[in-house]
């Protein structure tokens with residue numbers, strides 16, 4: 001929970017701070033502790049991850065990165081781009097169209113999915 005939520009000023013951008021806590025826990029196995037952000041960064045050995053956490057934990061919620069900026073951060077981007085590649089290979093097999101409004105190429109006219117028979 002980000003520190004400003006204690007004052008009842010919850011904003012959707014505060015989730016970014018909380019995501020930092022989850023990421024910190026995954027990377028270090030330690031419980032995040034509000035108010036000790038700078039000390040906790042010392043436990044993160046990866047420099048890219050440390051930089052990302054530092055920005056997620058920015059004291060000013062409006063200075064924390066937006067989702068789009070987070071995804072393109074070099075630490076996450078190395079994983080995001082890998083997952084993107086492998087899911088695009090499986091797109092037609094895993095997505096499901098329930099419309100059954102197919103054109104002559106078996107492509108749905110409503111959701112644009114290519115539907116196998």
Ligand SMILES: [Zn+2]
Nearest residue numbers: 097099108111
């Ligand atoms: Zn469809």
